[in-house]
Amino acid sequence: MKNVCVVGLGYVGLPTAILAAQNGVEVIGFDINKDRVAAVNRGNVDLTEPELKDRLEIVLKKKTFSAIDTLPEADYFVVAVPTPLSIHNSADVSYVFAAIDTICTKLKKGDVVIIESTIPVGTTDLCAQIIQEKTKLKVGEDVFVAHCPERVWPSRVFEELKKNERILGGITSACSEKAFIFYKTFVKGVMHLKSAKFAELLKLTENSAIDVSVALAHQVAVLAEELEFDPYEVIEIANKHPRVNILNPTCGVGGHCVAIDPWFLINSFPHKTLLFQSARFINDSRPQQVVNKVVDAVEQWCAEKNKDLCKVHILGLTYKPNVDDLRESPAMKVAELLFVRKNIALTITEPHAAKEKVELQFGSLVSLEAGINNADIVVGLVAHNFFKLINHDNYAEKTWIDCAGLRWNVPQVMRGKIQGQESAASL
Secondary structure: OOEEEEEOOOOOHHHHHHHHHHOOOEEEEEOOOHHHHHHHHHOOOOOOOOOHHHHHHHHHHHOOEEEEOOOOOOOEEEEOOOOOEOOOOOEOOHHHHHHHHHHHOOOOOOOEEEEOOOOOOOHHHHHHHHHHHHHOOOEOOOEEEEEOOOOOOOOOHHHHHHHOOEEEEEOOHHHHHHHHHHHOOOOOOOEEEEEHHHHHHHHHHHHHHHHHHHHHHHHHHHHHHHOOOOHHHHHHHHOOOOOOOOOOOOOOOOOOOOOOHHHHHHHHOOOOOHHHHHHHHHHHHHHHHHHHHHHHHHHHHHHHHOOOOEEEEEEOOOOOOOOOOOOOOHHHHHHHHHHOOOOEEEEEEOOOOOHHHHHHHHOOOOOHHHHHHHOOEEEEOOOOHHHHHOOHHHHOOOEEEEOOOOOOOOOHHHHHHHHHHHHHHOO
16 A cells, blocks of 8 residues: 545544554545645644644644645545435435546556445445446456445544444455555554445444434433423433433434434335434424423513513534534524524524634624623533533522533422432332
8 A cells, every 4th residue: 555545634534634644654635625725734724623733733744644636646545525415315425426436537456445424325336336337447356445434423533533443344355355454554443344235334323323312312301391300310310220321312413423324224214214213303303392492481581571582692502512513503403593583682602613603693602601691591502511610509590491411400399309209219
C-alpha cells in the first residue's frame, strides 16, 4: 500500500485520514468543496472534535497528509460521503454513486475501493457492478471493493476509530483481506472479515437497535407524564431491577445515524421491520410531545399571571450533549415550533454549536445567566455538561421543564409517591 485517498472530509472522513496519516500511511484527502479543502490545508476546520486540530497540524507539518479538490490516483480509495434521507424517507445514495463514478476515472489494476458511508443492503454490490462496467476491471481479481462502515461516536472519534471492532465486508474474501491491510495500520480492535451485505446489515442493525432502545424510554416518558410522575425517577428505579436497563428520555432522536439509518432497512424490508417502524414513529413524535408540554405550561402561566406573553428560555439545540452538531436535531425542531408561537418570547443558550448558524434562524443567543434571569419558564432540551453546573436553588421562582435528564422538575409530592410504592413493594 503506497498511498490512500479519502473521499469526503467530513465528520468521519477527515479523522480517518488524519489517523491513517499518523500511522505511517501517505494520505490525500479529496473533497469537491474547494473552501473546505483550503481550510483543511490551513488547519482551520469547523469541527469541534477533540484532538482534531492538533492531530491535523501534526500530519500537515509532517506532510503525510494534504487535501485537494481534484481526485488523485491512489492504491486505496476510502469513500466517506453523506447518505442523507430523501423527502420520502428513502436513502439518498447519490453522493456514494457520484464518488464511485469519479473514482472509476482513476482506477487501475490492484486498487482497492472501501465504502465507509452507511448504505442500504445491496449498495456495495451495485457499486461493484458500476466499477466493472466502467473500467472493465474484474472485482475480486483486478480491483477490490468492500464496505467497512464507520462505528464511531462524536466527541470520541479518534479513540473509537482505533479501539472499536471493525466489520470488513468484501464483495469477495480477497476484497475483505485487502481492506484488512489498510485498517490494520491503525485499528487495534478485532476485525471481522465478512461479506458486503453482512456489513451493510450489521451497521443498520446497530443503529436501529439504539433507536428502539430510545423509543422505549420515550414511551415510558409519555406514560409517566400522563400520570404526572417524573419519568426520570420512574426509569431510575425501574433500572434497579437486575435485568432492566432503560435509557433516559430526551426531546427526540437526531444526528446523522440513528434518526436516519433505520429507514434504510424499513424501505428495503417494509413487511419485516414493524418494530423499527414503530420506534421511528415514537421517536419522531417526541419533539411535538415536548412542544405540547411546554405550551401547556405557558398557557397555565399566562392564565395565572393574567398575561398574554411568556418568556421561555431554551437550553441546548444540538442533537446530543457536548457536541456542535445540529444535524437532524430534535431540539432544533422543538425550538422552531416554539419560536413561531405568538404567546412565547423565546431565548436560547447553546454553548457548542456555531453561533452564526443559530442566530441566522433564531436571532441572537444569550448567556446562560441572562437567559435564566429573564425567563418565566426554563426548558432543558440538551444535557450539556455546561448546564449541569446550574444551581437550581438560585432560581427557585422559575418554572423548570426538564426534557434532557437534568432532573430539574422533580415534583416532591410525586417523588414521595414513587418512593412509597417502592417501599410497599419491598414489604
